[in-house]
Amino acid sequence: MASFYELTIPVLTRALRTEVTLLKKAEEYAKSTGTSVEKLVAARLAPDMFSLSKQVGVTVHFARVASHLLAGRELVLTQLDEWSLEENYSAIADTLKLLAGIKPEDVDGKESDVLSFNVGPGKDTSAKAVDYVTKFLMPSVYFHFITLYDILRHEGVPLGKLDFLGHQIAEWELV
Known part of the structure; x- marks a missing residue:
């Protein structure tokens, strides 16, 4: 059975x-098509949704908050702004x-x-760490991670399911 650490930090x-x-x-x-990288970073699926840049920012935010809540690391957050491509890379x-x-x-042993x-x-709550991870953290991270992928697909970037799974299954031998 996987440990609490294995279900959080490596994921x-x-x-x-x-x-x-x-x-x-x-x-x-962008380079091969002459598309502006700035256009891709600012792209969004709908007017009331976050841009690609903010999707990255939110996943970074959730990972930083999780490191604080689960492992007691200092909470260092940045303003969730429209970041350049370089700023996205740096934050990650x-x-x-x-x-x-x-x-x-x-992390292990802190599930309860x-x-x-x-x-x-304006919506604060509390829950057991295992419920925070399974019911809020991971669904939220994957929501924004998938939205980043979807924005790129919508903008024409040729991506497939294996691009999304990428590092998730990198250690598996694909035949």
Whole structure:
């Protein structure tokens, strides 16, 4: 059976690494088609949805909050603004370094700890750590991660399911 650590920190790490891969594919697409990278970073699926840049920002935000809540790391958040491609890469890299510093013993055994967290503007709550992870953290991360993928597909970037799964299944032998 997987440990609480294995169900959290490595999963967040793989999602962020796949975001980097998707952004690089978007960059390649922009260069090969003459599309503006800035246009891709600012793209959104609907007027009332976050841009691609903010989708990255939200996944970074959730990973940083999780590192604080689950492993007691210092909570360092950045303003959720429209970031350039370079700022997206930088935010992901900083967050990956933070996650790399978390060890299994920092997280394992905390499944029943009660955590207080925010689920939206002016909406605070508390729940057991396992419920925070399974009912809020992971669904939220994957919502924004998938939306980033969908924005790129909508903008014409040639991506497929294996691009999305990327680092999630990287250690598997595909035949």
